[in-house]
Amino acid sequence: MHEMAMAQEIINIVNTTLSDHPGKIATKVCVKIGEMAAVVPESLEFSYNALIQKTNLQKSHLEIEIIPITASCEKCHQEFDISDFEFFCPYCHSQQIRIKSGDELYISELEVE
Amino acid sequence: MSVITVERKILQKNDEIAARIRSKLQNKNIFSLNLLSSPGSGKTTILERSLEMLKGKIPVGVVEGDVQTDNDAQRIAKYGIPVVQIVTNGGCHLEAKLVADALENLDLDQIRLLFIENVGNLVCPASYDLGEDKKVVIVSTTEGDDKPAKYPKMFRVSQLCIINKMDLLPHLDFDVERFKRNAIKINPDLRFFEVSAKTKQGIEDWLKWLKEQIVN
Numbered sequence: 001m002h003e004m005a006m007a008q009e010i011i012n013i014v015n016t017t018l019s020d021h022p023g024k025i026a027t028k029v030c031v032k033i034g035e036m037a038a039v040v041p042e043s044l045e046f047s048y049n050a051l052i053q054k055t056n057l058q059k060s061h062l063e064i065e066i067i068p069i070t071a072s073c074e075k076c077h078q079e080f081d082i083s084d085f086e087f088f089c090p091y092c093h094s095q096q097i098r099i100k101s102g103d104e105l106y107i108s109e110l111e112v113e
Numbered sequence: 114m115s116v117i118t119v120e121r122k123i124l125q126k127n128d129e130i131a132a133r134i135r136s137k138l139q140n141k142n143i144f145s146l147n148l149l150s151s152p153g154s155g156k157t158t159i160l161e162r163s164l165e166m167l168k169g170k171i172p173v174g175v176v177e178g179d180v181q182t183d184n185d186a187q188r189i190a191k192y193g194i195p196v197v198q199i200v201t202n203g204g205c206h207l208e209a210k211l212v213a214d215a216l217e218n219l220d221l222d223q224i225r226l227l228f229i230e231n232v233g234n235l236v237c238p239a240s241y242d243l244g245e246d247k248k249v250v251i252v253s254t255t256e257g258d259d260k261p262a263k264y265p266k267m268f269r270v271s272q273l274c275i276i277n278k279m280d281l282l283p284h285l286d287f288d289v290e291r292f293k294r295n296a297i298k299i300n301p302d303l304r305f306f307e308v309s310a311k312t313k314q315g316i317e318d319w320l321k322w323l324k325e326q327i328v329n
Contacts, residue, residue, distance in 0.1 A: 001205060001237070002205055002206055002236070002237035002240060002241075005204070005206075005208070006123050006124070009123050009124065009126065009127075010123055012126075013119065013121050013123070013125075014119075017117060017119055017121075021117060024115075024117075027114065031123070036265075036266060036269065037240065037266075038236060038237075038239055038240055038266040039240070084262075085262070085265035085269070085298070085299050086298045086299070087269075087298065087299055087300065087301065088298065088301075095297075095301035105122060105123050105124060105240075106119075106120065106121055106122045106123055107119040107120070107121050107123065108118070108119060108120060109116050109117060109118050109119055109120075110116070110117045110119055111114055111115070111116055111117075112114070112115055112116075112117055113114050113115070
């Protein structure tokens, strides 16, 4: 359950960001997670909510956006989504593909008041 | 209400430390491997066979990661190899910071090859760069040949795959070719080694590959 460690990293980053904005209180933390990131959103949310109890972040919540795995084929140049972790082009079956998204694991923005 | 743009990777701190480890190991001309598997696949036994056969040929160092106990470090120390144990106390994976601290206790001027044995787990360790040159996923034939489909990220991020316990194959339903097909769908560049740490079958091929990396 590495989601707990990741939730702690999110809290550290949010607090570092807030230290540049004195007097602001975080209400929403927007997180983008790629389907390839091997993070369970429910576990991340659960961990975050457990860790912020009785802290300066207790009024905030995570908003998690899941980013699908997308790729383009180096041979036939088609663009497509990868499903079931099968990394080949569904059009020409080439395995020479370039991953365009799906590995994300970052905080995009914070809503504060 | 206002919005503050952050655009920061959640594992940025880990990645920064991993980058420092990578450049430190490169400066010292050390080739490093992160060994990953589920518990019981034979990581430590493969390591022991490798150490036995590399002894006197290539100076090796080992970082052992375990949730509890230093049993594995004791097994490695018997080979007269410098070894540092990391006990994660419940943590399900190694992080770069733990490895960076462990490396402070190894004399990096005395080794050319570093094995980092991760905590037995096919999920969490896949997300954490430790600054290694290559990730090696180890699977044993007593596990299902659908492991790649169940743990795709681990197979996606690894460069090498060791299939262990090949000596047990006649007694099992594990289909090596089906396993490889499943793995290649996820990672076409994966390189396979079929070994038995017990009978030493295939260990020579694995060590030959290792030695080539160190010469280069």
